[in-house]
Amino acid sequence: MYSEVSCAIVSGIESILVRAETDISPGLPVFDMVGFLSSEVKEAKERVRTALKNCGYNLPVKRITVNISPASIRKTGSGFDLPVAVSILAATEVIRSAQLKDLVMVGELGLNGGIYPVNGVLSMALAASECGKHICIVPKENSFEASLVPQMTVVGVSHLTEVVAYLNEGIECSRKRNEAPTDEESACQKEICAEDEPEADxxxxxxxxxxxxxxxxxxxxxxxxxxxxxxxxxxxxxxxxxxxxxxxxxxxxxxxxxxxxxxxxxxxxxxxxxxxxxxxxxxxxxxxxxxxxxxxxxxxxxxxxxxxxxxxxxxxxxxxxxxxxxxxxxxxxxxxxxxxxxxxxxxxxxxxxxxxxxxxxxxxxxxxxxxxxxxxxxxxxxxxxxxxxxxxxxxxxxxxxxxxxxxxxxxxxxxxxxxxxxxxxxxxxxxxxxxxxxxxxxxxxxxxxxxxxxxxxxxxxxxxxxxxxxxxxxxxxxxxxxxxxxxxxxxxxxxxxxxxxxxxxxxxxxxxxxxxxxxx
Amino acid sequence: MKYRYWLTAARGGNAAKRKLLSVFGSARGVYEAKEEALRAANAVPDAWIDRLLEAKRSWDVQKEYDAFLQKQIGLVTLEEAAYPALLKEIYDAPYGLFYRGTLPEGCESCVAMVGARRPSGYGQHTAHAIAKLLAESGYSVVSGLALGIDGLSHQGALSGGGRTYAVLGCGADICYPKRHRDLYESIIANGAVLSEYLPGTPPVAEHFPARNRLISGLCKKTIVIEARAKSGSLITADFALEQGRDVYALPGRITDPLSEGTNRLIAQGAAMICSKEGLLSDFLELPEAAFCGDSTYNKKKMCLEKEELLVYSCFDFYAKSMDEVQRESGLELSALITAVSRLCRCGLIRETFKNHYARIT
Incomplete structure (x- = not known):
């Protein structure tokens, strides 16, 4: 089975959208990752494998190939864990692939399936919006950052199971559409301003x-x-x-x-x-x-x-x-x-x-x-x-x-x-x-x-x-x-x-x- | 002459060299004297004679002298009439004196001027003005080519069209400090740089107190412009007193660290400089009234407006920052800047440091 998920890498301060593709085919049980990966991205293999296991998803005993394309760009950062995991789940048909078309996702995985924040989410969300993608799945801690992009639906997640639940059943833990802030929110914002260091005058x-x-x-x-x-x-x-x-x-x-x-x-x-x-x-x-x-x-x-x-x-x-x-x-x-x-x-x-x-x-x-x-x-x-x-x-x-x-x-x-x-x-x-x-x-x-x-x-x-x-x-x-x-x-x-x-x-x-x- | 160069270059005290000279008559005499004769003369300690003999053996007199001639540096020794007469009088007068330029003539009267390397605006201005006045009145100025008062005294003398002499703490062929390269050359053209050290000797700290005795020794009068409580200039003043020469000191406010040394000199009996003109009349033994005051200052002041006069009155010979004057005058910043700019253009104040101004007159 083949599946594909969009994710993004930061290049300078701009971001580029890239695809994490997974193919599962008969053969010896190997998990291969290719696509000009730096060492922290190669390590994703172990994190993804363990996180999936701990969330109750078993990897099929087949040949699994993950490619992050285009292969000409060097991939760095820890944000590929989540897209790779999701694309494997899609390839094993745990998640329906049709759901993944308009999505961009980033996030680092822990061994227990927890999702941790990454840098550059705002830049990635901007790049996603330019490419016509309107839904972002990002670590919960980064969700405010992503929601600053106009017309972007942001799903903040903190665990892999939440992602699966959202993609399969549309259940959202915290979903944010970029709207005018509610009263409660603006009150909260004001509070934060007050917390800031008073400006020198x-x-x-x-x-x-x-x-x-x-x-x-x-x-x-x-x-x-x-x-x-x-x-x-x-x-x-x-x-x-x-x-x-x-x-x-x-x-x-x-x-x-x-x-x-x-x-x-x-x-x-x-x-x-x-x-x-x-x-x-x-x-x-x-x-x-x-x-x-x-x-x-x-x-x-x-x-x-x-x-x-x-x-x-x-x-x-x-x-x-x-x-x-x-x-x-x-x-x-x-x-x-x-x-x-x-x-x-x-x-x-x-x-x-x-x-x-x-x-x-x-x-x-x-x-x-x-x-x-x-x-x-x-x-x-x-x-x-x-x-x-x-x-x-x-x-x-x-x-x-x-x-x-x-x-x-x-x-x-x-x-x-x-x-x-x-x-x-x-x-x-x-x-x-x-x-x-x-x-x-x-x-x-x-x-x-x-x-x-x-x-x-x-x-x-x-x-x-x-x-x-x-x-x-x-x-x-x-x-x-x-x-x-x-x-x-x-x-x-x-x-x-x-x-x-x-x-x-x-x-x-x-x-x-x-x-x-x-x-x- | 080559023997004189040999004796100058030989290591040993000047007093010993003078004694030998009195026994053997000339440098050549010393050179040609037998070991026994030298020892028999009983003029100097044996260790010294050993060194002298060593100098005789290791030196090829002719070769070394030829090499010295190549350097275009003059040498005058106690044996010659050209040796500065006043210097001859002092205890520990160097046997030989290297120089570049022309030596002071017998009839020339020299005045030594010394002071702090980092003087105040008041010191700078006064040093230059006094040196200029002295030069205009026919005096030559002797100083040490150092930064600050020394340099300004030389410059003042040169701008007054007079002659000036610099006594160095290094070889006469070395310009130290390097910043005074221009000054060094112009002193050679209008006087001389002198040194008791062999050409090529680098400037070493311990040479400088010793050269101070030559600065005062060359002159009948020594003027100390500004000196801190512990200043090399006071060493010069001490030498001058030891040599029986007159010391003049420029007074300052008791709170100014740069006047501490000079004020103490006055307290100890140095003559106080009350005005440039007074100083000169003292020198020339003329009544003070023979000189009239500085009229340019009054003329410049005449053309000022009320506000500028106010600002001017806030300034001092010691630099003040713009903010300080603003506080004192109470003027708006923009008005103050205009006034300060005008005063600078009139030549009444000058910027001594970034946004610091001091009165000139």
Missing amino acids: FAFMNGQKLLRRACEVSASGRHNLLMLGPPGSGKTMAAKCLPSILPPMDKNEQMELSKIYSVCGLFAERKKLLDKRPFRHPHHSISAVGLVGGGQIPHPGEISLANGGVLFLDELTEFRRDTLDMLRQPLEEHQLTIGRSSGSFTFPADFVLVAAMNPCKCGYYPDLSRCRCTQNEIDRYFGRISQPLLDRIDICVEAPRLNFSDITKKADNESSADIRKRVIKALAMQRERFKGTPIRFNSGIPNRDIPLYCSLGKKETRFMEEMYASLGLTARTYHKLLKVARTIADLDGADAIGLSHLQEAVCYRGLDSKDWEGVA
């Missing part, structure tokens, strides 16, 4: 006026930001607040981000799409693969998990240089393409890079009464930052040590919501300006278009000419400065870049080694 941040403003400019033009300051000056706090002033994510962005989290197994038992912009802060010991993604079977890295949000690199100088250099391509292209012999994988990586570092080894540098670093130590410290990475950071700002009154005073600081309104306005101006071009934000203006978008008046040109000489700017730093000035003008609602915008942009200009020479 600029209202709780005292002092640091320049840093606050720099964050606003950074969010408005998607400029990468570098914060420089002694320990405990609020750099991490500011970075955490940054996602709260980015505009809310739209449905597409939410879906894409949720997909990445699902593939990485980070979706957990969330009851909705991820709707908050991500804030990722990997520890500086992270490997290059952990940061940008990769591996033999490429999986997304931190930069993809920060897609649409903020990637915060605290203690920038402590990161390995080659790790940071891996960020160069994704920072330019907002995505990362990883080539492997099995094909090339593209991961989205559209994030704002926020980095923080101390000004020197001890952290107190221009305060000479506390800093004891020698000039050599300072030179070495600065030498550790990768210049190509610095070149991709538009805004650099100092976060000075707070004094007592700043810490204790109960100022009514502007809240993130208010700042966000201005940011959204500035982004709207950019959308209008870049209509019909591939440019999305000011930070992405290519150098050849700078005269078009960042033209200066006579007075402003003269100012920049002076600055060019006195600050020792280069063509690149000059262009960066103009882009930042453009964003500041957008925040101001101004069509032309004015003198005050340029002056502010000069305050945010990038670091260079000279900063450490002219001691305070």
Whole structure:
């Protein structure tokens, strides 16, 4: 007898539908699995055999061949157990094959027949829906994830017998069609939101006026930001607040981000799409693969998990240089393409890079009464930052040590919501300006278009000419400065870049080694 | 000359070399003296003489001297008139002095300037200004080519069109620190770099205190710009006092760590620098009134607007961060940025570090 069941594998963050076929024919009793399988998929044989036995189904004493096709794609992951088991059951006519046509199923089997969650269910369900399959059988823990796909009927199962019961008798343990959530559900969702960590808000941040403003400019033009300051000056706090002033994510962005989290197994038992912009802060010991993604079977890295949000690199100088250099391509292209012999994988990586570092080894540098670093130590410290990475950071700002009154005073600081309104306005101006071009934000203006978008008046040109000489700017730093000035003008609602915008942009200009020479 | 090079290169104290010289008259005399004669002279310990004899045996005087000539480095010894007269006076004056450039002439009056390697903005500005003023008034500036005050003093002297000398703690053919390569070359063109160490000697920490005695030894007056409580500059000041030279110190606020050393020097009796002009009049023994104040500052200040004056008054010679000034002035950030930008353009303040500004005058 022959049977066929659809299942899916994750490739990058997208999924591909594949078929698990079973044929049972007379011959010596062998259980063979073929189809370019990785070792965890080969092991499915033992799990399936035992699970079937423990559920009371005996394998026929015949030759059983399982093929997962197409055979050209390497099969990885533990989600094949359930489809293989079901296709064997269909081939032995325990389950009627006709039932299996519109179905896609994934799940890992335990030896007792229990079904355990797998990664990437959201991505698989999306792929299924694109291929016209409208029913998904998924592990119970993954059922919410799958039900986020519109028009998808999701059957969450926790035991093999439940699957058989559903397929033969239509008995459902928990079936979910994607409908508007009932009152009870939305109440439950709200509860979950409340359980989330309260979002950082600029209202709780005292002092640091320049840093606050720099964050606003950074969010408005998607400029990468570098914060420089002694320990405990609020750099991490500011970075955490940054996602709260980015505009809310739209449905597409939410879906894409949720997909990445699902593939990485980070979706957990969330009851909705991820709707908050991500804030990722990997520890500086992270490997290059952990940061940008990769591996033999490429999986997304931190930069993809920060897609649409903020990637915060605290203690920038402590990161390995080659790790940071891996960020160069994704920072330019907002995505990362990883080539492997099995094909090339593209991961989205559209994030704002926020980095923080101390000004020197001890952290107190221009305060000479506390800093004891020698000039050599300072030179070495600065030498550790990768210049190509610095070149991709538009805004650099100092976060000075707070004094007592700043810490204790109960100022009514502007809240993130208010700042966000201005940011959204500035982004709207950019959308209008870049209509019909591939440019999305000011930070992405290519150098050849700078005269078009960042033209200066006579007075402003003269100012920049002076600055060019006195600050020792280069063509690149000059262009960066103009882009930042453009964003500041957008925040101001101004069509032309004015003198005050340029002056502010000069305050945010990038670091260079000279900063450490002219001691305070 | 080759014997002089031999004696300079021979290991041993300068005092011993001087004694031998007084007995045998010249380096050649020392070289050609018999072992018995050397021992009989009873000028120096026997161990030293053994070393000297060893130096005589292992050295091919002519060959080594030819190799030295290839290096284009000058050598002046106590036996020559070109040897700086003031240096001759000091205890432990080196027998030979290597140099690149031209040595100070007899009539030239030199002033030593030393200070912290990482000075404050106040120290930086004052060092440069004083060195420039001294150069303009015909003084030469002697310092140590180190980062910070040393380098700025050399630069100040050069920008004042004067001559300047750098005493190194390594061979005269080595530029240390490397960052001062440009400065090193311009000092050679407008003065000299001097060293008591053989060409090729690497910069070693213990050389530096020793070279400090040459910095003060070359000059009648030593100025200490900024020094922490335990600073190498204070060693120079001590040498200057030992050598019977005058020490001037730049005062600072008692709370500034960089002025701790200089303030203590003043307390111990060093002359206090009250103003650049006062310093110069002291040097030239002229009444202070002969110099008029810095008028450019007042002129620059005239063109400021009210808000900028307010911001300017918040700044100090010690760098302050933008946030600090914002807090003090109470201005809006955008207005503050405009004012700061204007002040920078006027040359009244400058950015010393990322978003930190200090007054220049």
